[in-house]
Amino acid sequence: MKLLDIKDVFFTYPDGDSVRTILDHVNVTFEKGHFYAIVGSSGSGKTTFLTLIAGLDSAKEGSILFKDKDIAEIGLWEYRRNHVGMVFQSYNLIPYMTGLENVLVAMGISGKLHKKREAYELLESIGIAKSKADRNVRRLSGGEQQRIAIARAMANQPDIIVADEPTGNLDGETEDTIIGLFKQLAQDKDKCVIVVTHSEKVAKHADYILRLHATKGTFVIEDNR
Amino acid sequence: MNSLKRAWLSVIRKPGKNFLLFFIVTLLTTLMAASLAIRIASNNVTAEMQNRIGLQVSIAPERTELAYGMVGQHIPYSELKKVVSYKGVKSFNYGISYTFQMYKPEQRHMVLVEGTQNPDITHYWPNSKVIAGRTFTEKELAEGAYVMVVSKQMADLYNVEVGDNFPLGRKYSMYFDPFEEWFDMEVIGIVDGPEVTRSNLFEGEFIDYMTYYFSETQRDWDRFPIAIAPNIVIDTQIINTKLNYRLVGINLRQNVRMRIPILEMESFEAVTEMRKLYGKKLPMPFKFNFADDQILAVLGPIGTLNMIAEAVMVFTMIIAVFVCSLIILLYLKERRHEIGIYFALGEKKRNIVLQVVMEVWIVSVLAMTLSVFAGTWIAKGFSSELIRLQLLMAEVQKGKDDIINDNIPSKEEVVQAYTVKMSNEYILLFTGLAMFTVTASTIVPIVNILKLKPKEILL
Numbered sequence: 001m002k003l004l005d006i007k008d009v010f011f012t013y014p015d016g017d018s019v020r021t022i023l024d025h026v027n028v029t030f031e032k033g034h035f036y037a038i039v040g041s042s043g044s045g046k047t048t049f050l051t052l053i054a055g056l057d058s059a060k061e062g063s064i065l066f067k068d069k070d071i072a073e074i075g076l077w078e079y080r081r082n083h084v085g086m087v088f089q090s091y092n093l094i095p096y097m098t099g100l101e102n103v104l105v106a107m108g109i110s111g112k113l114h115k116k117r118e119a120y121e122l123l124e125s126i127g128i129a130k131s132k133a134d135r136n137v138r139r140l141s142g143g144e145q146q147r148i149a150i151a152r153a154m155a156n157q158p159d160i161i162v163a164d165e166p167t168g169n170l171d172g173e174t175e176d177t178i179i180g181l182f183k184q185l186a187q188d189k190d191k192c193v194i195v196v197t198h199s200e201k202v203a204k205h206a207d208y209i210l211r212l213h214a215t216k217g218t219f220v221i222e223d224n225r
Numbered sequence: 226m227n228s229l230k231r232a233w234l235s236v237i238r239k240p241g242k243n244f245l246l247f248f249i250v251t252l253l254t255t256l257m258a259a260s261l262a263i264r265i266a267s268n269n270v271t272a273e274m275q276n277r278i279g280l281q282v283s284i285a286p287e288r289t290e291l292a293y294g295m296v297g298q299h300i301p302y303s304e305l306k307k308v309v310s311y312k313g314v315k316s317f318n319y320g321i322s323y324t325f326q327m328y329k330p331e332q333r334h335m336v337l338v339e340g341t342q343n344p345d346i347t348h349y350w351p352n353s354k355v356i357a358g359r360t361f362t363e364k365e366l367a368e369g370a371y372v373m374v375v376s377k378q379m380a381d382l383y384n385v386e387v388g389d390n391f392p393l394g395r396k397y398s399m400y401f402d403p404f405e406e407w408f409d410m411e412v413i414g415i416v417d418g419p420e421v422t423r424s425n426l427f428e429g430e431f432i433d434y435m436t437y438y439f440s441e442t443q444r445d446w447d448r449f450p451i452a453i454a455p456n457i458v459i460d461t462q463i464i465n466t467k468l469n470y471r472l473v474g475i476n477l478r479q480n481v482r483m484r485i486p487i488l489e490m491e492s493f494e495a496v497t498e499m500r501k502l503y504g505k506k507l508p509m510p511f512k513f514n515f516a517d518d519q520i521l522a523v524l525g526p527i528g529t530l531n532m533i534a535e536a537v538m539v540f541t542m543i544i545a546v547f548v549c550s551l552i553i554l555l556y557l558k559e560r561r562h563e564i565g566i567y568f569a570l571g572e573k574k575r576n577i578v579l580q581v582v583m584e585v586w587i588v589s590v591l592a593m594t595l596s597v598f599a600g601t602w603i604a605k606g607f608s609s610e611l612i613r614l615q616l617l618m619a620e621v622q623k624g625k626d627d628i629i630n631d632n633i634p635s636k637e638e639v640v641q642a643y644t645v646k647m648s649n650e651y652i653l654l655f656t657g658l659a660m661f662t663v664t665a666s667t668i669v670p671i672v673n674i675l676k677l678k679p680k681e682i683l684l
């Protein structure tokens with residue numbers, strides 16, 4: 001099922017006196033239940049593309065349709081609050097809170113879930129036991145922190161989960177488990193998972209690989225199944 | 226977890242980070258509390274002193290004129306009328322007393338009749354009440370009608386009832402050219418007035434004169450009949466004018482008793498206004514004696530302290546807004562990531578604002594609890610010493626010519642009346658002002674964080 005429809009998206013950054021085109025009329029669609037990897041050379045515009053999908057910025061031209069509705073129309077704040085979950089390379093957890101509280105914060109904002117029990121269950125499903133959930137996040141390993149970040153991204157029960165180099169700070173073994181989680185979210189939970197990565201290993205697990213061409217500003221899509 | 230819970234967690238989990246704000250808010254609000262406490266205390270003492278003195282303005286000739294035998298001279302009624310028509314005058318008492326001879330064919334007695342301009346008898350005779358008939362109407366007062374209200378003493382003595390006509394005559398036994406005048410007064414009311422006795426009615430040289438006349442009347446000294454009437458005010462002006470004309474160079478002291486018109490004012494603002502409007506407009510040799518003349522000297526130092534306190538408070542509030550804004554700004558700068566996360570999660574802006582304001586409030590309320598006590602303590606120690614010192618230096622002059630002077634508080638009384646205490650008014654005002662200040666301090670930092678772009682912070 002078509003979930004996200006990227007239509008003719010054009011994006012530039014100011015570059016001195018001129019502008020630099022990053023995305024040149026990109027057309028892609030994303031579906032539920034699939035795991036997408038976005039790859040490309042450094043500075044090609046992967047993160048930029050992800051922020052557009054995540055509703056953190058808006059395109060100069062073109063539109064992004066979520067379930068056939070322009071996200072600008074839905075409202076970017078509303079769209080982020082209810083439909084997208086986001087995972088970052090540097091976790092971005094609130095440092096003075098426990099893992100549980102980080103999840104509860106996100107639940108409180110979207111308002112779909114709010115019970116402590118639901119937060120524990122969510123963490124449990126992502127592999128964080130209660131004892132670790134109650135620990136201040138600064139006293140957790142990178143992998144554990146990233147799991148909590150994933151749980152937080154799930155707290156508003158989104159259809160889309162986007163991640164920008166989620167395994168960039170993790171060792172190989174941990175990377176595997178995190179990739180496993182993303183795969184699981186796509187396959188078992190029917191989420192649309194979009195991950196920006198430099199890691200060929202991550203890309204190898206994806207259903208589709210989107211290669212961003214730095215100079216052309218468009219994607220080449222590979223079916224990896 | 227809502228924004229309030231987040232605010233709470235943020236404060237209790239990072240007490241160290243909040244300490245600077247707590248410390249600065251405590252310091253500055255203590256200054257605010259102290260100056261506020263001083264202000265309230267000085268306002269209270271001023272109000273109390275003003276209250277004690279009453280809102281009175283009197284009109285009297287200069288003392289030097291009195292010495293030259295002008296005792297009998299009152300301010301012309303026409304002049305007085307201009308003054309009392311001012312809206313700040315609540316009531317006035319133009320209580321000139323004259324002795325009239327009462328005429329009944331078989332008797333000649335003395336009656337003391339006093340003029341009034343107030344229909345409220347209790348204004349003249351405290352605690353009295355009309356037991357028969359009525360008091361004056363405004364019209365009678367304005368026209369100076371030939372009506373009077375008599376004391377029960379007098380009614381009993383002469384067997385008068387309401388509605389009776391009561392002839393009053395005035396006769397001056399001068400060295401030459403005797404002068405005589407009669408009025409037919411209608412008794413309109415009888416008042417259960419105070420027992421008028423020699424001791425509370427007459428004093429000074431006047432007694433000599435009364436003694437002289439009383440020898441004729443065979444009446445009991447201690448139960449002197451008394452009445453009040455509006456017309457006397459006007460009529461005596463005529464008499465006086467004639468007398469003055471006739472008796473140049475003759476000492477009138479023994480003939481007429483002088484009373485000083487006393488105006489009750491609505492408020493102290495009215496007194497000040499009156500001073501501005503009419504202060505220099507009275508005909509010679511009359512002058513006003515303002516109640517606030519008398520207390521200004523005593524309350525002057527308190528006024529100065531009050532001004533200093535106000536300046537300190539305003540200054541502190543301005544400084545506080547600057548300093549607190551800066552601290553909050555720095556504090557939020559450190560939390561850019563956290564705020565970026567809320568943005569990315571789609572938190573409503575108003576909830577983020579609420580969280581920041583709540584955090585500042587929680588810290589401030591703790592700080593203010595401390596400073597409300599500290600402020601009172603400082604204000605107590607600081608101000609009572611200062612007032613004592615200032616009062617010692619101030620030259621407090623008691624007025625010279627005036628009955629009002631009796632009420633003037635001494636320095637000691639002022640110092641005693643000056644008390645800094647934790648009143649509800651103080652706590653409420655302080656809380657309001659301090660909360661206003663800290664809340665104002667969040668404006669710039671909040672505007673600043675709302676401009677943040679999560680994309681630039683988080684990715």
Ligand SMILES: Nc1ncnc2c1ncn2[C@@H]1O[C@H](COP(=O)(O)OP(=O)(O)OP(=O)(O)O)[C@@H](O)[C@H]1O
Pocket residue numbers: 013014022040041042043044045046047048049
């Ligand atoms: N705010 C900005 N203003 C101007 N140029 C920007 C801005 N943000 C990014 N760029 C530039 O746009 C290009 C694309 O940036 P982007 O972060 O999307 O790349 P990326 O593909 O994610 O790279 P990396 O793999 O290194 O993370 C880069 O050359 C970057 O320098």
Ligand SMILES: [Mg+2]
Pocket residue numbers: 046047048164
């Ligand atoms: Mg990037």
